[in-house]
Amino acid sequence: MNKFKTVLVQPILAMLIGVAMVSGAQARDQIEIVGSSTVFPFATSVAEQFGRTSKFKTPVVESTGSGGGLKLFCAGIGLEHPDITNASRRIKGKEFKNCQAKGIDITEIVVGFDGIVLANAKGAPQLNLTRQQIYLATAKMVPNPDKPCQSNWCEPVKNPYMKWSDIDASLPDVKIEILGPPPTSGTRDAFQELAMSKGANKFPHMKKLKKADKSMWKKLTRTVREDGAWIDAGENDNLMVQKLSANPKAVGVFGFSFLDQNSDRLKGAIVEGVEPSFENIADGKYGISRSLYFYIKQAHVGTVPGISEFVAEFTSEKAFGEDGYLVDKGLIPLPASERQKYRNDGKNLTKLSM
Numbered sequence: 001m002n003k004f005k006t007v008l009v010q011p012i013l014a015m016l017i018g019v020a021m022v023s024g025a026q027a028r029d030q031i032e033i034v035g036s037s038t039v040f041p042f043a044t045s046v047a048e049q050f051g052r053t054s055k056f057k058t059p060v061v062e063s064t065g066s067g068g069g070l071k072l073f074c075a076g077i078g079l080e081h082p083d084i085t086n087a088s089r090r091i092k093g094k095e096f097k098n099c100q101a102k103g104i105d106i107t108e109i110v111v112g113f114d115g116i117v118l119a120n121a122k123g124a125p126q127l128n129l130t131r132q133q134i135y136l137a138t139a140k141m142v143p144n145p146d147k148p149c150q151s152n153w154c155e156p157v158k159n160p161y162m163k164w165s166d167i168d169a170s171l172p173d174v175k176i177e178i179l180g181p182p183p184t185s186g187t188r189d190a191f192q193e194l195a196m197s198k199g200a201n202k203f204p205h206m207k208k209l210k211k212a213d214k215s216m217w218k219k220l221t222r223t224v225r226e227d228g229a230w231i232d233a234g235e236n237d238n239l240m241v242q243k244l245s246a247n248p249k250a251v252g253v254f255g256f257s258f259l260d261q262n263s264d265r266l267k268g269a270i271v272e273g274v275e276p277s278f279e280n281i282a283d284g285k286y287g288i289s290r291s292l293y294f295y296i297k298q299a300h301v302g303t304v305p306g307i308s309e310f311v312a313e314f315t316s317e318k319a320f321g322e323d324g325y326l327v328d329k330g331l332i333p334l335p336a337s338e339r340q341k342y343r344n345d346g347k348n349l350t351k352l353s354m
Contacts, residue, residue: 028079029305031059035069035086036186037235038114038255039292042326043086046314049325054313056306059084065235066186073295074099083300083307087293088114088186088255096354107296108352109311109342111320113332115256115281115289116191118178118269124248125172127164127269131287134271135199136167137176138230140223143203154205159225179233179240180224180253190290191253192222195271198287241266256281256289257330282332292331298349311346315339 033043040063051058064072066087073085074095091099091108099106118127118134136142142161143154164171181188200206200221210217224230233240237258244252245265252266256276259268268276272287280286294314301307313319320326322333333339344350 030057031084031304031306031310032082033059033061033084033086033294034064034072034082035062035084035294036066036088036292037063037181037237038088038187038257039086039111039294041257041261041329042111042292042331043294043314045326045329046310046319049319050306050310050313054306054309056309059306059310063235065182065184066189067184070095070295073297074102074104076102077104077297077299079300079304081297083297083304084310085295087295089189089290090293091295091352091354093354096352103299105298106352107298107345107349109294109296109315109346110291110334110338111294111314111331111342112292112326112334113281113289114292114330115276115286115332116187116194116253117256117259117276117288118251118253118271119244119259119266120251120269121244121248122265122267124267125174126267127171127251128273129171129269129271130202131195131199131272132202133167133171133199134195135197135202135221136161137164138178138180138196138224139200139221140225141220143205149203149205154203156220159227159229162229174249176229177247177250178230178253179243179250180230182232182234185235187253187255188224191288192224194288194290196224197221255330256332260330278330278332289332295352296346296349298351301349308347312343315343315346 040061043061047059047061066089069085070087070091073082075081120127139159141156142159143149144157145160147155161167161176163173163175165173206217206221237254240252240254241258241262244250259266259276274280274286276286281289296311318324320331320333321339327333
């Protein structure tokens with residue numbers, strides 16, 4: 001990201017924002033976007049199209065992870081801070097409060113849907129998993145396999161499952177080696193929520209624990225292994241694809257769009273009997289799926305040239321519509337009524353409240 005002279009703005013000095021931003025605008029005439037590695041290829045496609053077809057410069061798009069992007073985005077108002085951040089999960093309450101504390105009003109845009117897949121090399125064994133098995137393969141602590149769960153208790157122990165076949169004899173007799181997104185990634189947040197936690201809730205006590213002690217429940221159901229079976233692979237999903245192609249025993253966790261773009265080299269695991277496909281994610285049949293977002297810093301609109309026009313391009317039918325160019329990149333489009341809603345929200349800069 002380009003570095004610019006710091007513009008210090010506090011909420012109590014809101015009247016000075018316009019002056020500070022206008023003077024800084026001479027130093028930056030290019031939109032700066034950070035955030036999710038999953039949304040990155042979609043935002044990059046829109047940025048390239050926008051640069052080719054408009055009078056504005058091509059926006060700079062960086063892949064920092066959803067959490068990392070929101071941290072940068074909510075750090076303040078001023079041209080040393082990004083204008084837009086992408087996210088593969090919704091902004092958290094504490095992140096929203098951080099933005100509000102800095103006087104940052106934001107507009108939320110949902111751009112479409114994406115599935116989270118477990119994928120391996122084309123020539124590797126086909127994985128057919130339940131979410132309970134995914135939980136047992138990935139969690140740091142799991143119910144003791146030597147002491148069956150009682151009606152109201154499952155004893156947690158350090159994960160003893162070293163091979164997939166240790167979990168179920170029908171699974172491949174190979175070492176569990178999962179390349180996954182890092183803690184800053186929205187994909188990891190969504191995977192922990194949609195796959196691990198829902199898999200853990202197949203154990204009767206886990207559901208009860210959620211009601212009795214939600215903090216402990218989160219710790220047991222959303223903490224990944226630290227014994228080498230789970231490997232943080234960074235925010236570069238293309239690099240993960242290369243690693244999976246080179247190691248048929250490994251399994252990767254990432255967004256469906258990367259599987260779709262690399263279907264000649266990788267295949268997705270079937271989950272709960274459902275294949276990860278465009279149609280199954282769009283229909284809601286595939287259980288590990290989520291919405292994709294970007295957030296606009298309202299104070300930068302009209303100061304950094306082209307933000308409103310870029311948002312209009314991203315939310316146009318030719319981009320995120322059913323036959324839009326983002327569909328070719330693996331985006332699963334929203335229903336028409338929702339597309340219109342977010343198109344209007346972007347045009348009107350609808351203020352997000354939580």
